[in-house]
Amino acid sequence: MTDALSFMSSLRWQDFLDIGLNGFILFRLYVLFRGSGLIRVMPVVVILWALRGVALFAGLVVTSWAIQGIIAAAALILIIVFRDDIASVFQAGNLKTFLWGLPSHGNITSMDIIAQTTFEMGKNKIGALMVFPRTKEINNIIQGGIDWDGKLSREMLLSIFWDKNPVHDGAVIIKQNRISRVGAILPLSRRSDLPSRYGTRHRAGLGLAESSDCLVIIVSEESGRVTVVKGTEIKDVRNVAQLKIIMEGHLGNGKKKKSALWKNFFEYGTSALVCLALVTGIWFGLSRGRETLKSIVVPLEYTDIQKDFEIIESSTNTVTLHLGGSVPLLKSLGPKQIKVLLKLNAASAGENIYTVSGKNIILPPGIHLKKVEPSSVKLVLDGTVTRQLPIQLNWTGKLSEELILANAQMTPQNITVTGPRKVLKTITTLYTEKIPLDTIQTSGTREVAVILQPSSLNVADKKNRVKVSYTVVKREKAPVL
Numbered sequence: 001m002t003d004a005l006s007f008m009s010s011l012r013w014q015d016f017l018d019i020g021l022n023g024f025i026l027f028r029l030y031v032l033f034r035g036s037g038l039i040r041v042m043p044v045v046v047i048l049w050a051l052r053g054v055a056l057f058a059g060l061v062v063t064s065w066a067i068q069g070i071i072a073a074a075a076l077i078l079i080i081v082f083r084d085d086i087a088s089v090f091q092a093g094n095l096k097t098f099l100w101g102l103p104s105h106g107n108i109t110s111m112d113i114i115a116q117t118t119f120e121m122g123k124n125k126i127g128a129l130m131v132f133p134r135t136k137e138i139n140n141i142i143q144g145g146i147d148w149d150g151k152l153s154r155e156m157l158l159s160i161f162w163d164k165n166p167v168h169d170g171a172v173i174i175k176q177n178r179i180s181r182v183g184a185i186l187p188l189s190r191r192s193d194l195p196s197r198y199g200t201r202h203r204a205g206l207g208l209a210e211s212s213d214c215l216v217i218i219v220s221e222e223s224g225r226v227t228v229v230k231g232t233e234i235k236d237v238r239n240v241a242q243l244k245i246i247m248e249g250h251l252g253n254g255k256k257k258k259s260a261l262w263k264n265f266f267e268y269g270t271s272a273l274v275c276l277a278l279v280t281g282i283w284f285g286l287s288r289g290r291e292t293l294k295s296i297v298v299p300l301e302y303t304d305i306q307k308d309f310e311i312i313e314s315s316t317n318t319v320t321l322h323l324g325g326s327v328p329l330l331k332s333l334g335p336k337q338i339k340v341l342l343k344l345n346a347a348s349a350g351e352n353i354y355t356v357s358g359k360n361i362i363l364p365p366g367i368h369l370k371k372v373e374p375s376s377v378k379l380v381l382d383g384t385v386t387r388q389l390p391i392q393l394n395w396t397g398k399l400s401e402e403l404i405l406a407n408a409q410m411t412p413q414n415i416t417v418t419g420p421r422k423v424l425k426t427i428t429t430l431y432t433e434k435i436p437l438d439t440i441q442t443s444g445t446r447e448v449a450v451i452l453q454p455s456s457l458n459v460a461d462k463k464n465r466v467k468v469s470y471t472v473v474k475r476e477k478a479p480v481l
């Protein structure tokens with residue numbers, strides 16, 4: 001009991017958000033792909049995944065690798081095989097449909113496709129006649145045509161009604177998500193009260209609607225206008241949204257029966273709970289599964305260092321963190337996911353001792369700190385100052401016997417350096433790099449570097465070079481007496 005309580009109190013709000021968010025994503029994927037073949041094969045993938053876990057637990061290394069390979073291949077195959085299902089979900093969806101709402105009549109995507117394609121045909125003046133039967137049989141009313149049985153898509157509709165297509169004349173019959181017949185001949189209406197702009201396409205649509213419970217959508221080739229007919233009612237439709245509402249009403253999604261609503265509520269409620277339970281299981285498996293330990297060396301990072309202050313000495317640049325967490329989490333842990341930050345805003349010149357604890361360490365969720373070594377860091381800080389120092393030439397070696405160094409000049413003669421106050425206090429002169437005299441044969445100039453020692457010294461623009469001009473003369477030989 002106390003174990004359960006302490007475990008519950010160790011959960012953070014991020015953990016609940018993590019589970020909730022992933023549960024929601026899984027549920028939305030189910031809702032979007034529900035009814036497609038992809039969802040039907042998903043349990044097989046889940047079973048494979050579980051088998052891999054069992055194989056791993058039992059120490060069957062090769063088996064677990066093999067299953068992992070099969071899962072990866074299966075994922076690729078599924079994407080290829082079900083590419084149409086996946087594409088239709090993404091094509092038909094906007095952000096709202098991805099995140100919220102339930103698809104109507106098992107297939108909101110096909111209604112989206114039909115409504116959008118209808119208006120696309122209208123815009124391009126492509127004449128079309130589409131029939132959506134409901135419950136009554138219409139085979140005895142329509143005539144001719146060709147059996148099609150093709151999956152509904154925007155491209156399919158556009159190509160059927162393309163005027164160069166041999167089957168563009170007549171009507172297409174759409175049942176659920178499939179085009180079942182093309183080029184069908186419908187009975188013409190005999191009504192005499194129709195507007196004169198209605199020709200045979202409109203009459204054919206109305207004729208079928210009058211004698212069945214079908215909804216018929218007509219796109220005028222002449223005006224591009226979209227008209228829907230049901231029973232004896234004729235209506236001009238202005239936009240995609242209006243057409244979708246009419247279609248949903250016709251296909252029984254607009255006014256659902258109470259029992260159907262409850263059935264839906266039960267089904268989606270159960271799937272939401274299953275998704276939540278599944279994600280919770282995976283989350284606990286990943287983050288609180290078999291606990292293990294790992295030690296990792298992490299560099300110290302300093303923040304908020306005051307202007308003109310710098311670290312001149314530190315007892316260490318890295319700390320070793322002993323971490324606890326589940327095997328998969330620790331396995332996937334990279335050094336970039338961990339930070340050890342020391343805030344130096346309150347540091348003063350001289351020695352500062354900082355304790356390294358959980359407060360300074362950023363760890364990914366599910367990983368906890370067991371121990372830090374060393375648990376404190378000594379930093380010596382000093383303010384930086386800028387000072388001008390004279391430079392001295394650093395000659396080495398010897399000139400050849402017959403030569404004398406008559407004159408040597410250097411420009412500039414001083415150098416401005418920046419460095420820790422404490423260090424600069426002790427330095428009075430800076431030296432150039434060694435200039436070997438034995439290489440000098442004639443007068444000349446050369447550029448030499450000024451040695452910045454200790455390395456905490458800096459020169460503006462890295463200009464630590466001076467020009468040396470020297471004159472050598474021949475030694476006069478003593479007269480032979």
Ligand SMILES: Nc1ncnc2c1ncn2[C@@H]1O[C@H](COP(=O)(O)OP(=O)(O)OP(=O)(O)O)[C@@H](O)[C@H]1O
Pocket residue numbers: 127128129168169170171184185186187188197198199200201202203204219220221222223
């Ligand atoms: N009985 C019918 N059954 C199915 N389709 C028909 C029938 N009669 C005509 N059509 C379709 O209607 C087309 C002729 O359309 P027509 O121009 O006569 O009608 P409309 O109502 O004025 O349409 P639009 O506004 O597109 O011109 C034909 O090419 C054929 O595709």
